[in-house]
Amino acid sequence: MSAGHDGCGSGGCGCGGHAAPAAPASVNGINLLAEGERLAEDALRERAWSELLRQEAARQGLLPPHGDDEAPVLSAGDQQVIQAMLERLVPVPPPTDEECRRYYDSHQSRYVQGAQVHARHILFAVTPAVDVHKLVVRAEQALLDLSGKDVPASRFAELARELSNCPTGAQGGDLGWFGPHECADELANEFFHQKNPLRGIGLRPRLVHSRYGFHIVEVLGRRQGRQASFDEVRDRIAVELSQQSRARALHQYMQLLAGRATVLGVELAAADSPLVQ
Structure with missing residues (x-):
């Protein structure tokens, strides 16, 4: 992210899979x-x-x-x-045209052109060997730490370097600017496609769950886009x-x-x- 990171859901970081046991298959x-x-x-x-x-x-x-x-x-x-x-x-x-129109009317936020967010995250990756309950507890504790009063801005980057399972942790979790097609669907839905998406700036008040694990997310900036008309996106x-x-x-x-x-x-x-x- 700056343009995405695979493995963590943001597009190209390479958080990899896990080898299956060499059992008969x-x-x-x-x-x-x-x-x-x-x-x-x-x-x-x-x-x-x-x-x-x-x-x-x-x-x-x-x-x-x-x-x-x-x-x-x-x-x-x-x-x-x-x-x-x-x-x-x-x-x-x-x-049919009717089906396309109905879909457009229900998902207009998906067809905002040029929208971007600048965000950083801390990934708590779910792997086959991990205790998911303990992982969520760790993630919630870190989120609580960041949600306290008078928390310095540098604290997020410190925790990202310490806890994140994404290579972006070395850069304080910074994902750069990205659009809805440059991140995992779960994150795109969180930032761009919900009826009441996270429009403001700041720390997301709850964990974001993706196929890769649990994310603590902070929005650092947002660039608003332009709503495309139905005719512009009908073929898409x-x-x-x-x-x-x-x-x-x-x-x-x-x-x-x-x-x-x-x-x-x-x-x-x-x-x-x-x-x-």
């Missing part, structure tokens, strides 16, 4: 890991979804059968075949609604495939395929 008897191989949990799930789709394409005669007991790496041609299969099996009708809304519809349809289809398969060593029941995200 397979889809319908096809091993997902080579001997001794380890993958982060998300990467293992992605490989499982890819193998599930490859097997379905092979079942339909679109790809040749696989003679090995280890999942193959999909070629660009294989991926194109699978994508074409999904386009055929999971069609998505385009949204149509794309967004189509993507949402396709994500829902793909989720249902992928869960159907997972429900029919014998999947060991990786949890797919409540997870989305990368295609859906």
Whole structure:
């Protein structure tokens, strides 16, 4: 952030994932890991979804059968075949003008052009090994510390350097200026998209929860934008609604495939395929 940091939800800091144990993992008897191989949990799930789709394409005669007991790496041609299969099996009708207008009327704050905030944060990252209750208590204690009377402005930066799990902690947690498309959706919703978003300057009075953990956030500045008209953003809304519809349809289809398969060593029941995200 200045333009974003991955891992902490702000765009490119690289707070990484965590390697899954090298336990047996397979889809319908096809091993997902080579001997001794380890993958982060998300990467293992992605490989499982890819193998599930490859097997379905092979079942339909679109790809040749696989003679090995280890999942193959999909070629660009294989991926194109699978994508074409999904386009055929999971069609998505385009949204109507009425649906686009209704969405615009309900989400006008999403179409303010040029809006930016300058913020800093302290990330308390949620990882597989962390005690979330204790983590929240630590975060709440730090927020209480910062919320007290006569707290010096330098205190936030001190705590960021001491406590933050984001590399920006070394810079006092400063994220720079960013817009709604340069941060995690949860933060964008907090700063830009709510009906009563955080318009003022100062410390957010509660923790902000994102997929990466819990954030203490302070807004240092705000640049107001211009409300775009419906006609200006109609095509963009149509794309967004189509993507949402396709994500829902793909989720249902992928869960159907997972429900029919014998999947060991990786949890797919409540997870989305990368295609859906």
